[in-house]
Amino acid sequence: MNARQSFIGQRIERREDARFLTGNGQYTDDITLAHQTYAYFLRSPYAHAKIKSIQIAAAKQAAGVVAVFTGADFREVGGVPCGWLITSVDGTPMKEPKHPVLCDDKVLFVGDAVALVVAETLEQARAAAGLIEVDYEELPAVVDVDRAKGAAAVVHDIAPDNVCYEWALGDKAAVDAVFAQAPHVTTLQFKNNRLIPNAIEPRAANASYNPSDESYTLYVTSQNPHVHRLLMCAFVLGIPEHKLRVVAPDVGGGFGSKIFLYIEETALVWASKRVKRPIKWTCERGESFQTDAHGRDHSTRAELATDLDGKFLAMRVHTEANLGAYLSTFASSVPTILYATLLAGQYTTPKIYCAVTGVFTNTTPVDAYRGAGRPEATYVVERLVETAARELKIDQAEIRRRNFITSFPYATPVALTYDTGNYEAHMAAAIELADVKGFGARKLASEAKGLKRGIGYSAYIEACGLAPSNIAGALGARAGLYEAGEVRVHPTGKVTVFTGSHSHGQGHETTFAQVVAARLGIPLEDVDIQHGDTGKVLFGMGTYGSRSLSVGGTAIIKAVDKVIAKGKKIAAHLMEASDTDIEFDNGVFKVAGTDKSVPFASIALTAYVPHNYPLDKLEPGLNENAFYDPTNFTFPAGTYICEVEVDPQTGATRVDRFTACDDFGNIVNPMIVEGQVHGGIAQGIGQALLEHAVYDSQSGQLLSGSYMDYAMPRADDLPEFRIGTVSGTPCTHNPLGVKGCGEAGAIGSPPAVINAICDAIGVSDLPMPATPHVVWSAIQQAH
């Protein structure tokens, strides 16, 4: 290993922290444009209603008002599109109702936007919105995922039974046949609780139109500005794509919720041309609760057939998935493609069948939230496995061991091929780190205090870096799933890298620089990473699904390798050698077997000052692009062990220990990876114990619509996590050998927590979130 390669695997402090820590971060709401106006959206107070009329005359006359727009103004533009076509079992395409920018004739959830007021100040816009008179005819609403199919309340006329699709994966007849003969069947019926992402930065946008070249600029809280641009231009507004620049500056957390094209930024771009001034909108937190796409909300019946030794024979899963009132950008794929395909987990279960009914309800659209389908799948698998272990009186580690996949590549019965893994290794590491041996003594100590202690496992797998594009396309994806990168070497040998990935907390400016500096053998400070601006970056699919390093990083590496290849030709010319005799090592081009060498910076200068240069064979300059379309997903996996203490008097649960051992393949910056795991686990424990988006089942009002009603994990709700380092199995199909770490914690942790509480209080199941009331009630019922 040479000196520069040592950047890989180092805990290098983040360069972006300098601006974030000093107040110099530049988030969308920090941007103020000259002559800027302010937007306020008037939203429906009803979950389901007809709009009989809207009177805007008084609002238009109000002080400071620049313009008022309603659904009527948007009849000529398209609806906000969905990016994945799911086909039902009967061969019909999913029902795809139009998602209008502003509601015209009906409102479909509390928070649906009916008018946009643009004014000189935010206060004036808000005050004028109060003067708009909307005459609603309230209609019956349906919000519960279990009651949607065939409900009297019909959300969309084109789906009279409220069913968007009925989709399935696997051989139903073969699975049913195994269940009919199975020596043992474990059955669970549960909900995967609805969550609200709650990035601490609310969504925001600032749109402007420049009449001199008929172009638009949109600053927006986005995880994927090119996708925002493409969807908005091609499917909604009809703006030429090259006339819209989308900038996602510093973004204060996403967790999926900032992937999607929302109506607010779309309306702002359209309106900016009408008012001929910039328009700024920043979501209030109450609006965030109502309008940021929610996550999860499944109702599932899950069965696992085993033999009496705990060998898994088949799995059968039926899920109803709440899609909300409209199809958000990737909503349709989350409970199908990203869910059923993960039901093999880490196990050799030979036959799996999963049927999913996606339903419309009068609730906020539901889409990808940290993990997106994979937490729901992991919850199914790991709750079933642990319950089966208890029913069969087999140790929870042993039952997993008996079913682990041990040889790779491994084709699962649910359409994935795992390239590599070593599940026994991280389970053994987790058992050691969690001190499972000492559990019995700790349980006795808890009992002496009148408390009940339990332990729960979860051995998750996830699929990151959704790929390849042609397979995804065959499965209904309406987008490519590659990533783009550009490596621009400047004449002095300094390097600017442009990546289509977007960092909203992940630290790409540091890790990507580590990768490039290591590959080029140049100082870390000579590499700058640029992202989040369609005006700078050639293209990009953005950041979600833990794809940035494995897909975006690989695109950069491919571009770096093109730079090196061209550099070798320049070096060969300078040193009068054959191209094939040039070696590149640690920032220096050398002629093999000689002491002749040229440093990287000299090659860069020669490329831009081509006086002694093979102009007949090579173009000047040193600037390369690459696109990378992965050949497969990556498959991070790990074992999580949770230990809880429950107070039977109150039902209060305290997570006493939480241990995570993950296999992420190769790791570029362990400090950042551990931070990702910490955050994911906090969100997973949040789901298991605290967080729940609750609607009133009659009125459809969001009852958990503020931080006083929705229990966000606070510092004192969480223990110190024990994070184990496992010698990973590098991914076999990307040059970095990396897998992805952003979602693992949120995927693996909820079943570990619930398994632990079930163990502590001796019940077979508990709903999430396992609040003190839930746990206390379960204890009472058990006795």
Next chain:
Amino acid sequence: MTTTLSLRVNQEAITRDVEPETLLVTFLRETLRLTGTHVGCDTAQCGACTVHINGRAVKSCNVLAVQVAGAEITTIEGLTQPDGTMHPMQAAFRQCHGLQCGFCTPGMVMSSIDLVQHHPHGSDREIREHLEGNFCRCTGYQNIVKAVAAGAVAMGV
């Protein structure tokens, strides 16, 4: 109708005309363009807007600007020395990877400084309890707790 407000912000004397209903956070962000102080909620729960008023951490979304007439306000921008040297608590957050997206960070740092100044030598559990007025959605708080402890040592409290 505006009123004239005089106060000190980051050791600088400031006099501005403000509407009486202007929140301190709005005054800082919009009038003074000190955008390091963030707004993450509308119910004084998230703590992203925390600043120091006369040395104590306060959520600036919950204070009218006119209420702090004559006060000494310190925002995240006021912690760094003129030569760019970070406050020890800022440096500790960086060293301990106590931030990811950075949005809650200014408020978290301001709360943490108040915390260790008034409750030095707190245990990890006590630090967690004292930070319950500040949300972070990225870090799981683990490295924030480490940063607060390290920052306290570096501040010599």
